[in-house]
Amino acid sequence: MRKLNFKIFWVVFALFVFINGAQAQTLNWSGYARNYTGMLLTENNEYAILQNTFNLNIEQSKDKVAYKVNPYIYQYPNQEMEIGLREAYMDIYFNAVDLRIGKQQIIWGKADGVFITDIVSPKDLSEFLLRDFDEIRMGVTSLKANYYLGDNTFEFVWAPNFVSTQMPDESSIWFPQLDFPTAPVFDYSQKEVGAKLENSEVFAKFSAITSAMDFEIMGGYAWDDDPTMHIAKNSTGLTVTPRHHRLGLAGGSFSSTLGGFVLRGEGAYYNGKYFNSEDPKLTDGTVKKNYIHYLVGLDYTLWDIRLSSQFIQQAILDYEKPIKNDEYENTMTVLASKDFLRETLRLELFSYIGLNNSDALIRPKVIYDLADGFELLLGANIFVGDAGRFGQYDGNDMVYAKVKYSF
Amino acid sequence: MKVKKLQLVLMAMLIAVPTLIFSQAKITGLQIIENVYNRETGNDSQGDLTMSLINSRGDQRVRKIKQFVKDFGDMEKSIMFFVSPADVRNTSFMNWSYDDAGKDDDQWIYLPALKKVKRISSDSKSDYFMGSDFTYDDLGDRHPTEDNHKLLREETIDGENCYVVESIPKDEDYMYSRTVVWIIKDKSIGLxxxxxxxxxxxxxTLTNKKYEKIKGYWIILSSEMFNVQKDHTTKMELANVKLDTGIPANKFTERMMKRGLK
Structure with a gap:
């Protein structure tokens, strides 16, 4: 299938180039080629990843219309090639209204590296949270309408077809640890959400930028991107049936400057989210609860070092002890970054810190611009702890290098 | 990439005829500097800025920017679109600056990889702009009251009659102990x-290489900053300058930051 896809891709690509040849002067081509090599810090020096990437942005705009197509290829020497379209959409510009139709990444909220109100585009977690953020966000086929009134924006999104979070393959080193007493049998028969009108997702947002503060207020009638694991005990053991559920949510975010500081906040109330529970009275091991997810963050500069920290809390309302998740789950992020050599060399340290399980993901990086548009990156992903969201990957500590040419 | 108060890049290139004419005998150093600072620059402007960073080995890095600026009365808005190098293409930056000297600028940056407009804090005016040899103060935002100015003498350079003014900062911790500027008498341009x-x-040393009068305003089209101690040079060239074209107010919005130069 991959080989066939690849042929189709190049045929379409060649046709596209041919068709656009006559108007090439107005066509905007950009993108990058990249090699990404990562090695686990284990005795065997196994590779965590060997990947070659080609990412192309093709854009054209006329007075009132525009389009963008963003094909990408991930090529691996030791596994199947992955090709796809990250985005493919058309824009129509009116006086105070913009319409965007097609597959698109839609990013909301003020948080960095945390997904609270930013739930329109699903996530690709094939490599946990290690990919660049434009690669974690998956495009979603939708109609987006924006109405502008000065510096105020009303945004409406209709996504006719639900797309769930992309999880790692079961054979991947990033496949999450399963917390079951015995090895379960998975029944995927109910995992898919049917492609029909009533299964659409809708989102709305009002946002404004002002001198004092930027803010967003949003709401959505969506599906939970992560499936709930319904558990059934039977004579042969456990059967786990992943199933997505409807989720309503409302939230908002803000960002404001205080002297040399930028204060950010974001929060959402999720109405009716499913959690796994060990309550023996439950027939399928799940319970439905309302849930709050919020964040406060501060950005500042000290001795030319750009610093940013965020505190994140997830709280389950009307909590019951058998629920597997903690009532409150607290996480922090810390970022420090400094430029050298006329902004051609950057040292950066980013870390997620799980406060409940004392686990962490620590990500130091050195980025050097060898020439304009040509970047060398050396980094490490260090997992601390032995449990929790980050600690579960304690055996996946790795160093990596990325060489990237942007054009 | 570091960006802040970037609207000054273009505005610093726009140096107008002074509105007041002082007699040669009475003019002071402060008045000469105020005439440069309080120049008329029109209601709006736009242009293509090319900045070339050249090191001691002659290696060159080029940054290209398209910028729009508009005066809204008590505030000025500017928006800047990065054209090259390729890895920063489609990044945009917006700045709102206020006549109220006590009010900090508001600034936002749009990073296409994140697809998000982020509010950022105004950085120090002593920081260097995009790795160049220009600080933000060098680009024209330093208020005359921040220094003590003294008219040293008058000199003729390249056929232009100039005032030579020494400026000593009131803040002893400022990055420069003093500056000396040659200002063309009848144009109020720093030469x-x-x-x-x-x-x-x-x-x-900063040298202005080329300046022209466009729509009644003196425009510096080419200048060069040479760091004597680091043997590093930054050349700034401004092209396609358009003034008072009636840029619409909605050019300076989050909508346009995301749309880019489409």
Whole structure:
């Protein structure tokens, strides 16, 4: 299938180039080629990843219309090639209204590296949270309408077809640890959400930028991107049936400057989210609860070092002890970054810190611009702890290098 | 990439005829500097800025920017779109600056990889702009009241009659101990400027290479900053300058930051 896809891709690509040849002067081509090599810090020096990437942005705009197509290829020497379209959409510009139709990444909220109100585009977690953020966000086929009134924006999104979070393959080193007493049998028969009108997702947002503060207020009638694991005990053991559920949510975010500081906040109330529970009275091991997810963050500069920290809390309302998740789950992020050599060399340290399980993901990086548009990156992903969201990957500590040419 | 107060890049290139004519005998150093600072620059402007960073080996890095600026009365808005290098293409930056000297600028950056407009804090005016030899103060935002100015003498350079003014910062911790600027008498354009470091050693020289009068305003189209101590040069060239074209107010919005130069 991959080989066939690849042929189709190049045929379409060649046709596209041919068709656009006559108007090439107005066509905007950009993108990058990249090699990404990562090695686990284990005795065997196994590779965590060997990947070659080609990412192309093709854009054209006329007075009132525009389009963008963003094909990408991930090529691996030791596994199947992955090709796809990250985005493919058309824009129509009116006086105070913009319409965007097609597959698109839609990013909301003020948080960095945390997904609270930013739930329109699903996530690709094939490599946990290690990919660049434009690669974690998956495009979603939708109609987006924006109405502008000065510096105020009303945004409406209709996504006719639900797309769930992309999880790692079961054979991947990033496949999450399963917390079951015995090895379960998975029944995927109910995992898919049917492609029909009533299964659409809708989102709305009002946002404004002002001198004092930027803010967003949003709401959505969506599906939970992560499936709930319904558990059934039977004579042969456990059967786990992943199933997505409807989720309503409302939230908002803000960002404001205080002297040399930028204060950010974001929060959402999720109405009716499913959690796994060990309550023996439950027939399928799940319970439905309302849930709050919020964040406060501060950005500042000290001795030319750009610093940013965020505190994140997830709280389950009307909590019951058998629920597997903690009532409150607290996480922090810390970022420090400094430029050298006329902004051609950057040292950066980013870390997620799980406060409940004392686990962490620590990500130091050195980025050097060898020439304009040509970047060398050396980094490490260090997992601390032995449990929790980050600690579960304690055996996946790795160093990596990325060489990237942007054009 | 570091960006802040970038609207000054273009505005610093726009140096207008002084609105007041002082007699040669009475004019003071402060008045000469105020005439440069309080120049008329029109209601709006746009242009293509090319900045070339050249090191001691002659290696060159080029940054290209398209910028729009508009005066809204008590505030000025600017928006800047990065054209090259390729890895920063489609990044945009917006700045709102206020006549109220006590009010900090508001700034936002749009990073296409994140697809998000982020509010950022105004950085120090002593920071260097995009790795160049220009600080933000060098680009024209330093208020005359921040220094003590003294008219040293008058000189003729390249056929232009100039005032030579020495400026010493009131803040002893400022990055320059003093600057000396040659200002063309009848144009209020700085033709040449020397910057001295905290040890009173010459640090940088700024030379304006080309200037023209467009729509009644003197525009510096080419200038060069040479860091004497690091043997590093930044050339700034401005092209396609358009003034008072009636740029619509909605050019300076989050909508346009995301749309880019489409």
């Amino acid at each position: 040449k400027k020397e910057f001295y470091d905290e040890d009173e050693e010459l640090l940088k």
